Amino acid sequence: MSEFDVMPGNKAVAHGVRLSRVEVIPIYPITPQTTIVEYLGEFIANGQLKAEYIQAEGEHTCLGIAVGASLAGARAFTATCSQGLAYMHEVVAQAPSYRTPLVMAVANRTLGWYWSLGPDYSDIMPELNLGWLVNFAESNQECLDMVIQLYRISEDWRVLLPSMLSLDGFYLSYSYERVNIPDQETVDDFLPPYRAPYPVDPTISDKWPAAGLPPALHTTYRRLFEELMEDAKKVIYAVDEEFGEIFGRRYGGLIEEYRCDDAEAVLVTMGSMTTAARRAVDRLREEGEKLGLVKLRFLRPFPSSELRRIAERVRAIGVVDRMVLHGTGGGGAFADVRSALYSLDERPPVINFITGMGGEDIPIEDFVAMGRRTLKAASTGRPEREVEFIEHKPEAAPPPVQLEEVMPIYPGSDGCAGCGSSIIIRHLLKVLGPNTVIVNPPSCAGVNFGGVVTVPWVLANYAAAAGYETGLYRAYRIKGKADKIYLTSFSGDGGTVDIGLQAISGAAERNESFIWVCYDNEAYMNTGIQRSGSTPLFANTTSTPAGKVWAGKPEKSKNMILIMAAHRIPYIATASLAYLPDLERKIKKAAEVTRAGKGMAYIHIQQPCATGWYFPPEKTVEVARLAVQTGVWPLLEIEDGVLKVNIKPRELKPIEEYLKLQGRFRHLTKEQIDTIQAEVKKDYESWLTLEKMGKLPWY
């Protein structure tokens, strides 16, 4: 029996994935996609879905896992957007030639470019022409249904190409709508298990996807892929037809026409904006204006012949674009529509409206105005302007509170009440002063402090922050500034132990003279508390929910201090916001080492996070103190290879005192607490053993 529920678009996607019995789900968080994979985690934690759920350390790996699983013949799914999609790019380009029919949801969000969480198609645009099928959803129901349809289409042996399901961030991902959830048996009948023609499995197959072709065949295979795209069109129509017969919902294949029958002009839209555009068309129709609407459902393969047929009937086309092809003067959909119509003997004028960039809302009134302009072009035969940017003034932001004294960081922030990272950064800047440059990978800190610091705050791409820092350092060095500017990161744990690690390791091995500060809140907080490589054993996070099947994070955290020591850098330390004199001393030491050009200084500071660890905000410092007193967070430093444990409590407090303050450990059993206690003791004693060695042997 199918049922109805009210849910956001991201949950609808997750239901589609569940019903498709996806077998392998690699994940990496990014707003506004993350809740898709969180819902999937919940399904698995509670036994509603059986799948490998793999928490990658970055998107490049994440899509690699999906491709690997698909190569081996498993049905794979992942989701991302924006920076994450861009970081996957290389793997995105690889997947089609491996003929891996995986499905990836892209909850659209602006890529880079002055950073916005809101949707435009700058993220999906660079991925369009690599051989994936690219579908845009308008409603939450369409999201659920299209996941199922896309697996059917992609896995069809006439196609065997990966698919992207594009759903607009916020407008769909987080907006609630009534959705019909089909029952499992019906979906099973519609979507049989995936059968790979040439699985990478030497026990059953002598053939597997080729990695390379001689250059002479590249042109041929490009042509073949274009033919595949044409074949995919037929499959798309056939699958939609069959889906409609079984589930009672049809979407129209490559495009959907709305009130186009006698239209003199049409607007062309895609994604969630279509709903407002429909209302605008209705309004103009009431006034007797003959306006229609064409929704581009698939951007790849592109519905060229469908649009040609419409162009033959109408006298003007207005393309609404949420994507700009810089250097061409217009938008992406506009370029595609125009080029599709070029072969017609007679073509109507095509005009382009660029709007809604950065996720700005496109109100119905704007669509009415765009409709009128398109109708006018239809009546005059030529548009006033070919490309128009529909712009609005921003709302005035509240002015800052003027203070007499100039400080490296002013009071106030956007962080949660009681945020420990605020305590850390204020003391960091107190020591380093105004001639500090901060390199910040995306994190809570960027949101919290970007507006109150008076030192340069360089927001770096997540995996490249240590690269940005290296570049800045080398430039300062050749300009004779390296001893006049303190250069430090302010990075979360995700940006340090996971996605940032490769670049940090590179910089450490080259022994670049800058400071790396990691404020460690032991999870991806900015995206809503997903586990990271720094999340401790058994902690509950939104991607390791404690449920019927799962009991929090099953792994221990990475030992970053040893990893950094393996690079033999001159200074490494841990610190705590409850022990500020020790913390300030270590920052000073790091500043001295780097100023002298001796190499990298690495400081790893634990940051209790009330929001993500579930404790009342006033306990931030208390929790940090208990972490040191129980031995969970030993304070130590390694100076030129000599390890010293700075604070040695006469007797470590029982771990329970630390755990019981925090909601993320509420589900723990007595046994689990004992396990943690044993691990903490073992680790703490290991540090003491290393301390006794004097100099670490590999220094």
Place this chain on the structure above:
Amino acid sequence: MGLFTYSEDVIKGFAVSDRTKRGGQYVGAWRVLAPEIDYERCTGCMLCAIYCPEAAIVANEAGKPQVDLRFCKGCGVCSNECPVKAIEMVKEEG
């Protein structure tokens, strides 16, 4: 939001951050409870100010802590950390 503080461009299309236009961020409206300092008890150790995440506590002329409520989110860290329990979190009047 911090990321979105920018200045009008002088060079066409070049959005810049201008530190001379920065200042404190008013967050007083976040507060549910406010710290109330009992100056009889307060020893002037200033630990509350050192730990205050928002840098909302400064020393007054008497060398005692004073909360600038424009920047206080009411997190209660100061009250929790005060070694002589001189800070109470209270409902504000009005």
